[in-house]
Amino acid sequence: MIEFKHVSKEFVTNNGKVSAVSDLNLSVEDGNILGIVGYSGAGKSTLIRMLNGLETPTSGEVDVNGAKIASLTGKVLRKQRQKIGMIFQHFNLLWSRTVVENIMFPLEIAGLGKAERLAKAEELTTLVGLKGKENAYPSELSGGQKQRVGIARALANDPEILICDEATSALDPQTTDEILDLLLQINHKLNLTIVLITHEMHVVRKICDHVAVMENGKLVEDGLVLDVFKRPQQDVTKRFVNQEVTPAMHDTEIAVHELIEAYPQGLIVQLTFHSTQTQMPIISEMLRQIPEIDFNIVEGSIHQTQGGPIGTLYIQLTGPKESLDQAIPFLQKMKVETEVLHYGD
Amino acid sequence: MGTNTWASYFNFSAVNWVDFWANTWETISMTLISTIAVAILGILLGLILFETKQKTTGKIMIWSKVINWVVSALVNIFRSIPFIILIVLLLPFTKALVGSIIGPVAALPALIISAAPFYARMVELAFREIDYGVIEAAEAMGANKIQIIWKVLLRESLPALISGVTVTGITIIGYTAMAGTIGAGGLGNWAFIEGYGANNNTVTLVATVTIIIIVAIFQLIGDQSAKLIDKRNN
Numbered sequence: 001m002i003e004f005k006h007v008s009k010e011f012v013t014n015n016g017k018v019s020a021v022s023d024l025n026l027s028v029e030d031g032n033i034l035g036i037v038g039y040s041g042a043g044k045s046t047l048i049r050m051l052n053g054l055e056t057p058t059s060g061e062v063d064v065n066g067a068k069i070a071s072l073t074g075k076v077l078r079k080q081r082q083k084i085g086m087i088f089q090h091f092n093l094l095w096s097r098t099v100v101e102n103i104m105f106p107l108e109i110a111g112l113g114k115a116e117r118l119a120k121a122e123e124l125t126t127l128v129g130l131k132g133k134e135n136a137y138p139s140e141l142s143g144g145q146k147q148r149v150g151i152a153r154a155l156a157n158d159p160e161i162l163i164c165d166e167a168t169s170a171l172d173p174q175t176t177d178e179i180l181d182l183l184l185q186i187n188h189k190l191n192l193t194i195v196l197i198t199h200e201m202h203v204v205r206k207i208c209d210h211v212a213v214m215e216n217g218k219l220v221e222d223g224l225v226l227d228v229f230k231r232p233q234q235d236v237t238k239r240f241v242n243q244e245v246t247p248a249m250h251d252t253e254i255a256v257h258e259l260i261e262a263y264p265q266g267l268i269v270q271l272t273f274h275s276t277q278t279q280m281p282i283i284s285e286m287l288r289q290i291p292e293i294d295f296n297i298v299e300g301s302i303h304q305t306q307g308g309p310i311g312t313l314y315i316q317l318t319g320p321k322e323s324l325d326q327a328i329p330f331l332q333k334m335k336v337e338t339e340v341l342h343y344g345d
Numbered sequence: 346m347g348t349n350t351w352a353s354y355f356n357f358s359a360v361n362w363v364d365f366w367a368n369t370w371e372t373i374s375m376t377l378i379s380t381i382a383v384a385i386l387g388i389l390l391g392l393i394l395f396e397t398k399q400k401t402t403g404k405i406m407i408w409s410k411v412i413n414w415v416v417s418a419l420v421n422i423f424r425s426i427p428f429i430i431l432i433v434l435l436l437p438f439t440k441a442l443v444g445s446i447i448g449p450v451a452a453l454p455a456l457i458i459s460a461a462p463f464y465a466r467m468v469e470l471a472f473r474e475i476d477y478g479v480i481e482a483a484e485a486m487g488a489n490k491i492q493i494i495w496k497v498l499l500r501e502s503l504p505a506l507i508s509g510v511t512v513t514g515i516t517i518i519g520y521t522a523m524a525g526t527i528g529a530g531g532l533g534n535w536a537f538i539e540g541y542g543a544n545n546n547t548v549t550l551v552a553t554v555t556i557i558i559i560v561a562i563f564q565l566i567g568d569q570s571a572k573l574i575d576k577r578n579n
Contacts, residue, residue, distance in 0.1 A: 052485050081487035092482035095577050096500050106486040108496070137576040157486075 002028040002051065002161060002193065007060035009046050009217075020046040021057070022217045028210065033187055033194040033306070035204035035225070037240055038214035044197040047214070048163050051195065052084045053077050065160055082110050085154030089166035091146040093138040099149050100125065100134045106156045124152035128182060144175035151182060155190075162186075164196035168203055176200075180207045201240045205229065205305045213237045226307030230274055230337060252299045252314055259298065259316050260342050266318045267327065267344070268298070272337035273311040278302060282334050283315070290326050293319040314341075353546040360547055364535060369555055371449045372531035375521045376559070379456035380514040386461040387513070388506070390416060391468025392494065420462040428459050428520050432527060452529035456520055464513045471505035472498050504575040511567025515560050522556065532556055 009021040021043045028034045036044045049055035050062045053069050062069040067080050093102050103121040112120075125134055128148040138146055147167060154162055164183070168176040184207045187194055198204065204211050204225060212222035213236060220234045232238045256268055273282070287293060298314035317327055321344070331338045397413035426434070432455040439454050440446050475498065483497050499506070525533025532552040540549030 054481060054485060075489075078487040078489060081485060084485070086482070086485040088478055088482060090476070090478055092476065092478040094479060094497065094501060096503065096574070105483075105496070109483070109486050109488045109492055139577050153486075 001030055001063075001065060002195065003061075003063040004047070004050070005061040005063065007047070007050065007057045007062060009043070009050070009055060010058045019217050021050075023060070024214075024217070024219050026212055026219055026222065028193060028195060030193050031187070031191040032210055033184075033196070033208045034210045034212060035208035036195065036197045036212045036214060037199060037201060037204055038197075038236070039199060042214040043217040044214050045165060048165060048195055048197055051161065051163055052081050052086060082106070082157045083160045084163060085157070085159035085161070086163040086165065087147065087150040087154050087167045089169050091138070091143075091150045091170075093146060093149055093153075095138050098135045098137055099130055099141070102138070102149050103152045103156055106153060110157055120156060121152075124155055127155070127186075128152045142175075143171050144178055147171065147175075147179050148182065151179075151186070155186065155192075159192070161193040161195065164194065164198075166198060167196065169198065169200070176203070177206070183207055201243055205303055207306060209306045213240065224307055225305050226274060226310070229305060229310050230272060255298050256314065256341060259296070263316065263318055265321075265344050266316050266342070267324045267340065268314070268316045268342040269328070269331070270339040270341055271313045271315065271331065272339075273309075273313070274337075275308040277334070277336060278309045278311040280334075282331070282336060283313075285334075286327060286330050290319075290323050290330065293317055293323045293327065354550045356545075356547045357551075359545055360551055361539075364539070365551060365555075368530065368532050368535040368552075369559075372518070372521050372533070372556070373559065375449045375452055375456065375524075375529070375531055376514060376518050376563075379453055379460065379517050379521075380510065382453070382457045383460040383464050383513055383517065384506075384510050386457065387464030387509075388468050388499075390420060390461060390465035391472065392498070394420070394465060394469040395472040395498070420465050423458060424462045424466070426459070428455070429523055429526075431455050431459050432524055432529075447528045447530075449530040452521060452524040452531075455524065456517055459520060460513050460517050463516065464509055467509035467513070468502075468506060471502040471509060474505060475501045504571045504577075507567060507571040507574065511564060511571070514563050514567070518556060518560055518563065 004024055004026045007021055007024045011018045011020055038044050046055050050057055051064060051069065053072060057070050072080055094105065100121045103124050104117040107117040107120060125131055128151050130145060130148050133145065168179050171179060180203060183194060186192055208225050211225045211228050213220050213234065215236045221228060221237045228237060229241055232241045259268060296316040298316060300313040302309055302311040317324055328338055393412060393416050397409040435455045436446050439451050442454055443450050445451050479501065480493060480497055483493050521531050522533025525531045526537045532555055536549045536552035539545050540552060
């Protein structure tokens with residue numbers, strides 16, 4: 001269990017004090033994957049660096065499985081850090097060492113014997129899918145392979161938690177998905193708690209079960225990924241969710257606008273389906289129950305999240321006013337999130 | 346006269362080859378001993394310069410700043426003193442330390458004190474070129490300062506450290522020749538006494554060619570070992 005309690009961090013710069021994190025409370029249960037999202041400068045990086053004492057809070061408490069990180073120093077802190085794995089955006093491998101030697105590095109630091117180090121490194125090389133690359137140098141590896149080495153290295157000391165600092169931001173989409181699959185696999189296999197920061201909502205949707213949104217050093221929204229995706233409350237969250245759920249947002253807006261001009265009396269709604277609703281024939285049910293209604297699909301998409309699928313559909317409904325008036329209550333009765341974008345004049 | 350001038354460079358019978366070998370050996374040993382000493386001293390100084398520039402807080406920060414300022418000042422001062430003047434300046438110190446101001450051993454203090462600050466700056470630069478993220482990664486794994494210095498700083502910057510030793514060593518070869526003019530021995534001394542003093546041009550030419558060969562060998566060994574160790578792009 002990880003807990004941030006009233007955590008604040010101020011930096012003293014030439015222009016005075018800057019607050020990177022202010023009075024933040026957040027907790028993560030064992031075995032969960034928490035994604036912290038926010039734009040650059042939101043304080044995410046400072047926050048996760050408090051988990052292994054790379055940053056110390058100005059005030060507040062950081063608790064990782066009972067260890068009060070902020071109060072640890074010297075040898076005790078270094079011992080604690082061995083229980084926390086960390087992977088980085090730019091991998092941060094030692095280029096002078098081969099794959100196996102890089103994976104053995106944290107074990108050397110922990111003071112393990114050579115035979116044990118080799119056995120553990122071999123095991124991890126297989127786990128992250130780098131068998132056959134043991135003696136390659138980082139310069140001979142692709143970005144995805146480098147991050148696999150980074151993951152293996154982070155797992156070497158059997159950590160209690162894994163911190164991912166924009167771990168996929170330097171990778172292409174295909175490789176990002178492969179690395180995310182690997183992280184998910186490790187989470188399931190080792191029941192490892194993972195805290196990651198990212199600015200890509202795609203990462204959150206794909207592997208996180210919880211999400212926390214940060215803005216200007218504050219936690220503005222947090223909860224289950226599915227809930228936050230379904231009902232984003234804050235503007236910044238909506239922007240993040242929209243970037244992911246409707247990547248073609250701009251195109252959709254143009255299409256919607258054109259439809260409104262062509263059929264000003266029509267009804268345009270954005271529907272959000274989740275879980276089993278995505279598999280139900282809700283629209284055709286509506287057409288059967290409400291007479292004289294026609295519909296026109298503007299745009300639709302579906303995404304898989306760790307909490308189940310989320311679908312969005314933009315549709316235009318036309319027909320007599322009394323029919324259109326029944327449509328929205330019907331959709332609400334079916335528990336579909338309905339947002340009216342345009343209705344008549 | 347023209348023929349005579351040319352011929353004076355190739356009168357090999359006028360060269361005392363026993364002296365040649367003795368002087369060559371003196372140059373090589375002076376260079377090697379001072380290069381090794383400079384490498385050790387330079388790495389230590391470079392490490393101090395690098396570590397005292399790292400961000401810290403509180404009391405440590407003040408001490409860091411003071412140490413950094415003092416070491417920086419010393420390095421800059423000794424780096425700007427022309428070598429030939431430094432030798433003269435250090436004569437009393439040399440005499441107290443090695444008991445003599447003549448011979449190859451007497452040249453060592455000046456050689457080391459002159460070249461170490463030069464190398465220290467190169468070491469500092471080599472450490473600074475290491476991606477800070479790699480050091481942070483080692484810290485995140487629970488590495489202590491000694492482990493970071495041995496396993497990250499020195500290991501990751503080794504090619505740059507070796508290239509630096511090569512450049513410094515070649516500079517030292519030049520310095521040994523200069524030191525020779527005031528009695529330090531070696532090929533510089535030989536060329537000065539025999540070649541210039543006794544007007545034996547052949548000795549001067551032989552000394553010159555030998556130094557060029559020593560430099561070339563030094564460069565070759567340095568470049569090859571740096572290349573062998575560098576795993577960044579191969």
